[in-house]
Amino acid sequence: MKIENSHTFKGVSVEALWNTLQNKEVLRGALPGCKSFEEVEKDVYDAELGINVGPVKGIFTAEVRQVEKREPEFYKLLVHGKGKPGEIDAEAEMRLEDSEAGAVLTCSADVKVTGILASVGQRVMGGVSKLLLGQFFKDIEKETKKIANL
Amino acid sequence: MTTVVGTSLKRKEDPKLLVGTGYFSDDIKLPGMLHAVILRSPHAHAKIKSINVEEALKSPGVVKIYTGKDLEGKIGRIPSSWLVPDCNLKEMPQYPLAIDRVRYVGDGVAMLIAEDKYAARDALDLIDVEYEVLEPAVHQKKAMAEGAPLVHDEVENNIAFHWKAGEIPEEIFKTAEVVVKESFHVQRVAPSPMETRAAVGDYHPATGELTLYCTSQNPHIHRMVLSGVLGISEAKLQVIVPDMGGGFGGKIGVYPDEALVGYASRDLQQPVKWIEQRNEHFMASNHGRDEIIDVEVAGSRDGKLTAIRVKNTANMGAYLSTMGPGVPTIDFGLMITGSYDIPHASCETFGVYTNTTPTDAYRGAGKPEATYQIERIIDLFAREIGMDPLDVRKKNFAPKEAFPYTNAQGLVYDSGDYEKPLKKALEIIDYEKLRKEQEELRKEGKLIGIGLSTYVELCGFGPSAVAGAIGFQGGVWENSTVRVHPSGKVTAFAGTSPHGQGHATTFGQVVADKLGIPMDDIEFVFNDTKSVSMGWGTYGSRSTAVGGGAVSMAADRVVDKAKKIAAHELEVSTEDIEFENGVFKVKGVPGRERTFQEIARSANYAWNLPEGMEPSLEGQAFFDPENFVYPFGTHIVVVEIDQDTGEIELKRYIAVDDVGRVINPLTASGQVHGGIAQGVGQAMWEGIVYNDEGQLMSGTFMDYTMPKARFFPEIENSFTETLSPVNPLGSKGVGETGTTASIPAVMNAVVDALEPFGITDIDMPLTPEKVWRAIQKGREQA
Numbered sequence: 001m002k003i004e005n006s007h008t009f010k011g012v013s014v015e016a017l018w019n020t021l022q023n024k025e026v027l028r029g030a031l032p033g034c035k036s037f038e039e040v041e042k043d044v045y046d047a048e049l050g051i052n053v054g055p056v057k058g059i060f061t062a063e064v065r066q067v068e069k070r071e072p073e074f075y076k077l078l079v080h081g082k083g084k085p086g087e088i089d090a091e092a093e094m095r096l097e098d099s100e101a102g103a104v105l106t107c108s109a110d111v112k113v114t115g116i117l118a119s120v121g122q123r124v125m126g127g128v129s130k131l132l133l134g135q136f137f138k139d140i141e142k143e144t145k146k147i148a149n150l
Numbered sequence: 151m152t153t154v155v156g157t158s159l160k161r162k163e164d165p166k167l168l169v170g171t172g173y174f175s176d177d178i179k180l181p182g183m184l185h186a187v188i189l190r191s192p193h194a195h196a197k198i199k200s201i202n203v204e205e206a207l208k209s210p211g212v213v214k215i216y217t218g219k220d221l222e223g224k225i226g227r228i229p230s231s232w233l234v235p236d237c238n239l240k241e242m243p244q245y246p247l248a249i250d251r252v253r254y255v256g257d258g259v260a261m262l263i264a265e266d267k268y269a270a271r272d273a274l275d276l277i278d279v280e281y282e283v284l285e286p287a288v289h290q291k292k293a294m295a296e297g298a299p300l301v302h303d304e305v306e307n308n309i310a311f312h313w314k315a316g317e318i319p320e321e322i323f324k325t326a327e328v329v330v331k332e333s334f335h336v337q338r339v340a341p342s343p344m345e346t347r348a349a350v351g352d353y354h355p356a357t358g359e360l361t362l363y364c365t366s367q368n369p370h371i372h373r374m375v376l377s378g379v380l381g382i383s384e385a386k387l388q389v390i391v392p393d394m395g396g397g398f399g400g401k402i403g404v405y406p407d408e409a410l411v412g413y414a415s416r417d418l419q420q421p422v423k424w425i426e427q428r429n430e431h432f433m434a435s436n437h438g439r440d441e442i443i444d445v446e447v448a449g450s451r452d453g454k455l456t457a458i459r460v461k462n463t464a465n466m467g468a469y470l471s472t473m474g475p476g477v478p479t480i481d482f483g484l485m486i487t488g489s490y491d492i493p494h495a496s497c498e499t500f501g502v503y504t505n506t507t508p509t510d511a512y513r514g515a516g517k518p519e520a521t522y523q524i525e526r527i528i529d530l531f532a533r534e535i536g537m538d539p540l541d542v543r544k545k546n547f548a549p550k551e552a553f554p555y556t557n558a559q560g561l562v563y564d565s566g567d568y569e570k571p572l573k574k575a576l577e578i579i580d581y582e583k584l585r586k587e588q589e590e591l592r593k594e595g596k597l598i599g600i601g602l603s604t605y606v607e608l609c610g611f612g613p614s615a616v617a618g619a620i621g622f623q624g625g626v627w628e629n630s631t632v633r634v635h636p637s638g639k640v641t642a643f644a645g646t647s648p649h650g651q652g653h654a655t656t657f658g659q660v661v662a663d664k665l666g667i668p669m670d671d672i673e674f675v676f677n678d679t680k681s682v683s684m685g686w687g688t689y690g691s692r693s694t695a696v697g698g699g700a701v702s703m704a705a706d707r708v709v710d711k712a713k714k715i716a717a718h719e720l721e722v723s724t725e726d727i728e729f730e731n732g733v734f735k736v737k738g739v740p741g742r743e744r745t746f747q748e749i750a751r752s753a754n755y756a757w758n759l760p761e762g763m764e765p766s767l768e769g770q771a772f773f774d775p776e777n778f779v780y781p782f783g784t785h786i787v788v789v790e791i792d793q794d795t796g797e798i799e800l801k802r803y804i805a806v807d808d809v810g811r812v813i814n815p816l817t818a819s820g821q822v823h824g825g826i827a828q829g830v831g832q833a834m835w836e837g838i839v840y841n842d843e844g845q846l847m848s849g850t851f852m853d854y855t856m857p858k859a860r861f862f863p864e865i866e867n868s869f870t871e872t873l874s875p876v877n878p879l880g881s882k883g884v885g886e887t888g889t890t891a892s893i894p895a896v897m898n899a900v901v902d903a904l905e906p907f908g909i910t911d912i913d914m915p916l917t918p919e920k921v922w923r924a925i926q927k928g929r930e931q932a
Binding site for chain 2: 084087118120
């Protein structure tokens with residue numbers, strides 16, 4: 001399943017956005033349903049996320065890796081998550097670009113799911129992912145502005 | 151003589167179900183009963199690296215967790231029961247729980263048992279399985295390609311079997327005036343009975359007996375197979391099927407789950423219940439169909455077909471299920487000529503292992519697929535030569551005079567008169583007028599389509615010698631006992647296994663007529679292997695033809711004995727006794743008579759029986775028919791398609807079926823209606839979908855559309871009666887006719903409606919989107 005969403009961070013520079021996205025504390029606060037988020041080695045994190053997608057509910061333990069980092073314009077997230085409704089494997093490309101209005105963050109992800117997530121959740125997952133990403137973007141925007149004292 | 155056979159009686163079975171007092175597997179509550187749940191693989195194909203049950207075992211109420219490794223050597227594999235010969239069949243072992251590798255989404259990995267079902271479900275999530283995901287083989291044609299992932303390492307190219315029947319001389323196709331080809335996919339569907347599967351094991355430690363309540367269409371087959379799997383004597387294993395909410399083939403199979411429940415109850419020495427959840431049913435109960443059928447026919451411009459060549463690539467799933475291998479081979483490949491006298495035929499079938507749920511018999515089992523390809527290709531042939539498909543059918547029918555008719559694949563059709571139901575159906579619908587109307591409406595831009603299906607199908611499995619020759623691991627005879635109590639009331643036993651068909655009513659009608667007693671005096675016992683001596687189950691529309699035959703013979707034996715007792719009491723010879731409406735009379739002597747009830751008492755009291763006669767009045771019969779039965783008929787469907795939305799409206803549905811003698815037109819019509827709903831469901835709405843990773847994408851009723859009453863017009867169904875010579879009732883089968891006939895009838899109607907756009911075929915199910923896209927494509931090309 002392909003998921004794509006983008007957000008314009010008004011008045012925020014690409015560099016400021018990059019720094020926020022690399023801030024562990026900020027990420028912990030902004031990741032929807034995040035219960036824990038620990039860096040276990042450089043650019044590798046263990047996370048626990050509570051997901052509640054219609055009929056699909058549960059705690060996911062996930063390993064998140066950041067690879068192919070090209071500050072401040074690109075990085076890739078490799079996510080392997082596991083929970084009672086099934087497993088998630090995702091590869092997300094994060095692109096940061098300048099625009100007149102501010103930094104634009106585009107996330108395009110290829111997501112593979114198994115189990116109930118696939119058979120029940122598939123239909124609603126596209127929509128829900130967009131919703132969760134939207135929330136994430138808003139939180140990041142708030143944090144970025146806070147850090148930058150805007 | 152008054153008769154109830156042939157009259158529409160309401161079903162005896164219904165009142166208790168209608169007032170909610172049915173007794174289903176999940177109604178069973180036994181003291182100390184534990185609850186089982188099964189952890190199923192979320193991957194289509196993976197190695198099991200480790201299973202950690204520690205956390206789960208600590209969860210409140212958890213009693214035991216079994217993994218595949220725990221059961222190794224303690225429980226047997228689940229065998230297929232249809233080992234089709236001469237096709238290099240490779241049956242790979244299926245263990246009740248996967249040991250080191252999972253092969254489909256839904257494959258059992260562990261069974262957890264707890265004190266209540268909530269505790270069991272909660273704890274199941276705490277079992278931690280580490281998988282190493284492998285690439286899956288999903289689509290059957292891709293799975294056969296070089297380099298495809300192997301479902302079982304030992305099976306080259308994933309080919310479970312390669313079966314062939316019939317040969318066609320090469321020049322037939324080379325010299326033919328017309329050759330028409332098409333490839334059809336009869337898509338995978340889920341049987342979806344109202345009640346999912348269930349099992350309750352109740353082991354009795356003191357006697358070593360195991361009572362297994364389970365959902366089964368064939369409790370004696372379950373007993374036979376599970377006694378081997380569990381290593382328990384058939385004499386100590388009692389299988390009881392409580393009320394059951396449908397089967398449709400999905401409950402023929404002997405599954406790992408029932409074996410596990412029996413094993414756990416014996417191991418823990420406590421009753422254990424397992425109830426399948428609906429989403430579990432979608433992934434772990436056998437699916438039906440999934441056959442890709444490449445067909446080619448040869449014929450002449452005047453409409454005569456001379457040969458049919460078929461290649462079927464059948465998706466068998468990860469393991470060969472109970473009847474799986476027989477469906478795309480024997481059931482399908484020998485019926486490819488349908489009701490037509492086509493001199494040459496050949497069929498080649500590949501059964502292919504894939505990382506999907508196993509496929510097995512589903513209502514019609516092979517015959518809907520066979521009928522689909524022949525009824526579709528005959529329409530395409532008609533279009534190619536510019537003839538009305540009706541005329542092509544008539545020209546090719548096996549003629550009435552030819553019966554018993556041997557088809558090109560060597561099957562002998564018992565009796566038939568294919569023009570008869572066709573004629574009746576054409577009259578009902580006024581075919582010629584309808585065609586003219588269609589033409590007029592087309593000019594107004596309305597898309598009306600008329601679809602025909604003049605089918606024949608193979609039903610009523612028997613005789614046993616043939617079953618043996620085609621690799622079926624069992625017999626196909628039936629038995630019945632008709633026991634007359636001292637009062638003259640009757641308890642009758644039959645080996646077929648009703649679960650909604652109404653056997654107590656139809657078989658009761660047969661007994662009532664034979665014995666001349668009221669329906670209310672007769673009770674039937676089914677579905678209990680301890681009460682009923684043997685039975686081979688309810689599938690393949692065999693219950694009336696084979697089971698009813700046994701009932702009829704058993705009742706005859708009661709009458710034979712009763713006549714002797716009456717003759718003895720009336721001091722005449724048996725030849726002088728005539729039996730009518732429940733009274734034994736001395737011919738020509740009015741008033742010298744005994745009622746059936748009087749003789750019942752005499753037989754049971756045994757005060758004064760003919761010399762040497764044993765007491766009681768009980769008839770038992772074992773009936774092994776000499777041949778299958780071949781019901782046939784004509785279905786005509788009229789559709790209208792909205793060209794802006796692709797929506798299909800079923801305008802009329804006419805079904806004229808010839809199922810031999812109809813015992814009860816009401817229940818027979820019920821079978822036809824239900825069968826049509828499932829066939830039209832396949833054509834228009836239903837479909838199991840896997841993605842390329844082998845994930846089940848249609849795992850709920852939100853993603854899998856079941857037919858609903860409001861989707862249908864009134865089904866105009868009626869019967870013609872051509873008796874079968876191979877059983878005492880003259881009946882054929884009625885359970886699957888609707889499904890078999892309706893799939894091509896709907897498709898032919900839809901393709902006919904779309905003729906103006908040059909459309910010759912669309913894949914099932916006929917979703918509005920697919921139809922709309924076909925129309926757009928047709929418009930672009932025009």
